[in-house]
Amino acid sequence: MKNNSSAPVIEVKHLTCGYGETVVLQDVSFAVHARELIFVIGGSGCGKSTLLRCLIGLLKPFQGDVAYFGKSFIAADATQRREILKTFGVLYQNNALWSSMTLAENVSLPLEEHTSLSPTDLEEIVALKLTEVGLSGSEELYPAELSGGMKKRAALARALALDPAIVFFDEPSEGLDPITSREMDRLILQVRDTLGTTMVIVSHQLSSIFRLADRVIMLDRETKGIIAEGTPAELVAASTDPRVRDFLNQNEAFPKRTNQPSGGVLAHS
């Protein structure tokens, strides 16, 4: 959409990052192209969230670079950084809606900060955004008055407020029931198809991965980097790495359940 050249939308080059003296990811490189819907997956503690924090500028990497539309994000000065920040929206794991503001205020704040729209235009855009995510009429509600699924939708509306070229999702279906989670997936696809947004989703929900992903990047804790990259189908069919196969295996042989009470320690009281 915003960028017609073939340069990748996001380019991660030899990124090394972590906390304090602990290196979580080492020498990670990958690129994301326009309109791609890409999943970053991996077991707990593999650095998915750390990578996301680096990408959105909340964590300074030890080494390497993240570039948006060919412009370095890490080396950017304050003005350039602000410009880059405007190109993406983020949906946080626990939504991070500003709890002291109504939904309308939540969605309009990014617009107020970065545009000079008139109050009536603002109001209309907010209503549009909330309708897009299926929350029309909830303008005056506070985040605390919403259900888990509604909060996610509201957070998505806010992430989409500035019509960003990229949206980052941190565990979008975390804590949602299967039906709401499916609705969320549908919404994500709908946004991608209608707005042409590039999406980077950090998740370990297998069902969402298989439903949505154009491409999957799998991180590993031991390797501290990418161990597999490809479409989910490719990875399932062709990967020989047991870690990848294990992660993506939807029908893993599980110990057969017996009906007879096997009795555990806790059953004894």
Add this chain to the structure above:
Amino acid sequence: MTGSHPLPEAVARDKTATAQLQAGAPGGECQVKIGGDWRLNERVPSWNSVLQNHIAMNVRVVPDDLGKWDTSLLLFLVHGRKWCAAAKRDFHVEALPENLQTLLRQVENVDSPKPASKAAIQSNWVLAATFAKKLANKTRENISFVGECTLGIVSLARHPRGFRWMDCVVEMQRCWASSLPIVSLVSFLVGVILAFQAAIQLQQYGAAVFVADLVGLSVVREMGPMMAAVIMAGGIGAAFAAQLGNMKVDEEIDALETLGISTVDFLALPRLLAVTLMMPFLALYANVLGFLGGMFVSATMLNIPAAAYWIETQNRVGISDVTSGLIKSVFFGLAIGLAGCLRGMKCERSAAGVGKATTSAVVTGILMIVIADALFALIFNVLGI
């Protein structure tokens, strides 16, 4: 559960756990018969007491009227297995219930030696260095926050239209409304206490009317601004830290940052400005209540009419005394706001972190108030105010 125990719960009474050693079984083995109910909260046999001084033989554990059991039995068996491994003997548990065997297999590696913890092997020097590093980081953090606030105020002075005045007004309202009742009570009582103390001494010399001078001066120059500031530090400073800390925990501050919105401009400055602007008003109000406290004691106990008290106060307390108190209170407000916002925004991402931030905001706030007061005492002394 207890598949092996058919009695209903109500009827079943716990039997004492038993473990008996029977040597001389075929194949050079000894048998350990375990029976009864094994409970963590009751006395159960220990492996060593069963084996006592027996020479090492292969061991076979067999159930003998085994009732209910819990982790205490598992622990017993783990000890047995360890003992056998050390004595290089076989440990047979095949006769035990299937689920117990499964549990035993699951904890196979439970006592693999753990590496010495990192903290234990650190020398005092390393600890000191870590502490110094942390301290340096904290100091840098604090200085950079104060710097950011200063820059924010400068840019506010240049472009006042971009500032979130509405937020500031809301915070001012909150400062004023929430502190008024307690400031009233405390300031009035401070006036009363000062008047009492002064009266006891001054009455001896028949100089009771000078109570007005003493109360007036101490309230206006010290106690009014100080008490108002301490109450604000406890109320408003803590509230700032808790609000901002909670926002940090819920990623709300991250959400602002990734939108390119300056968190200092957006969150800290309105609060900082609100408390700084409100502080002198509260101090002035505290002064008035302090006077009234002194007047009340004088009128009721010392038989000094209110009018006389008021005239005496007017004669002694000059405008410079009042202003010196109010100037101080502006800085007290700044200290409270800075401490509250800084602690809140640098809060750890946990519930305990919010608690720590709140406490720390109050402590830092009061500490800074007292330090500022001492500095002002020095400055005013030098200037002769």
